[in-house]
Amino acid sequence: xxxxxxxxxxxxxxxxxxxxxxxxxxxxxxxxxxxxxxxxxxxxxxxxxxxxxxxxxxxxxxxxxxxxxxxxxxxxxxxxxxxxxxxxxxxxxxxxxxxxxxxxxxxxxxxxxxxxxxxxxxxxxxxxxxxxxxxxxxxxxxxxxxxxxxxxxxxxxxxxxxxxxxxxxxxxxxxxxxxxxxxxxxxxxxxxxxxxxxxxxxxxxxxxxxxxxxxxxxxxxxxxxxxxxxxxxxxxxxxxxxxxxxxxxxxxxxxxxxxxxxxxxxxxxxxxxx
Numbered sequence: 001x002x003x004x005x006x007x008x009x010x011x012x013x014x015x016x017x018x019x020x021x022x023x024x025x026x027x028x029x030x031x032x033x034x035x036x037x038x039x040x041x042x043x044x045x046x047x048x049x050x051x052x053x054x055x056x057x058x059x060x061x062x063x064x065x066x067x068x069x070x071x072x073x074x075x076x077x078x079x080x081x082x083x084x085x086x087x088x089x090x091x092x093x094x095x096x097x098x099x100x101x102x103x104x105x106x107x108x109x110x111x112x113x114x115x116x117x118x119x120x121x122x123x124x125x126x127x128x129x130x131x132x133x134x135x136x137x138x139x140x141x142x143x144x145x146x147x148x149x150x151x152x153x154x155x156x157x158x159x160x161x162x163x164x165x166x167x168x169x170x171x172x173x174x175x176x177x178x179x180x181x182x183x184x185x186x187x188x189x190x191x192x193x194x195x196x197x198x199x200x201x202x203x204x205x206x207x208x209x210x211x212x213x214x215x216x217x218x219x220x221x222x223x224x225x226x227x228x229x230x231x232x233x234x235x236x237x238x239x240x241x242x243x244x245x246x247x248x249x250x251x252x253x254x255x256x257x258x259x260x261x262x263x264x265x266x267x268x269x270x271x272x273x274x
Contacts, residue, residue: 008224021048025186030089036097051082055104055191058182061157062233069111070123070153070162072233077218078102099188103215106182106193107206108160108162121177121196123158123205124149124165132164136198138166160184163196177207 009016010032021029021040026049033040040049052059052074065072082102085092110123125147126134134146143152143166155164160182177196185191194206208216217228231240 003075008069010038025050026051026054026086027089030086034089049080049086051086054082054086054186055102055189056187061161061184064154064157065108065161065231066235068123071109071119073107073109074104074231074233075107075228076103076105076216077214077228078104079231083229089114101249102189103212104185104189104191105179105212105216106191108158108193110162118202120201121194122163122165122198122201124166125155134166136165136167137169139169142166143168161193163198163201165198177203179208179212 010020011017020032021044024032029040029048052062055074055194056062062072081092081096082104107121109119109122110121112119124131138146140152140156143155146166147155155166155168158164159168171193177194179192179194182191182193192212196203229240231238
């Protein structure tokens, strides 16, 4: 198709334009805009240029967490790169190869049962009065018998993002808290979610090895202060803020290092580097 014909279709013909934008991810749209020398309307930018659509294959799982009152915290130095390449795709392509791999980290915070309950790394679907009666782990059939279909489906979907109660029987045997790769990411994007255990879900320390820590903050050497990008999603509210971190224990390279993310929440979550 000649360039002039495409430009005419993209500029003047509906539903060609809206259909094409719906089919493309934000970074592809950014490249299309540069190549066609056209602009998006403010509404189109709001609708089609959400950086989360460059990260997640299916954002409905994030929407589900927000809908039931969970808080989703997304962080990592690569968020800035993902955001900037939407503004200037040419500069990004000059600096990075097409196979450049991004790392994004997600911590899902469970919805409190009541105002007196502190948010934890657990999403408990059991009524507060029944928590001592309903076991922490149940089989799929038991969950289906004891809970409405919507709860069973939510547990199945959200178990890759957060520890759920009841959890699927046997899925946590001999496990320790840690980061897992989530199979809901775009090509060349590694999404890491933190899954706790029932013994550790009230902890404010998230364990992380040195390789992942460098991918969170993008640092080359272990200086006193690190900075990352933090996005917080809650119901219909979303905002971005810098996440500043500092070493609070560092005696020798082989030792455990605690890095406190000062702006993650009112009761700060920390990362334990080991």
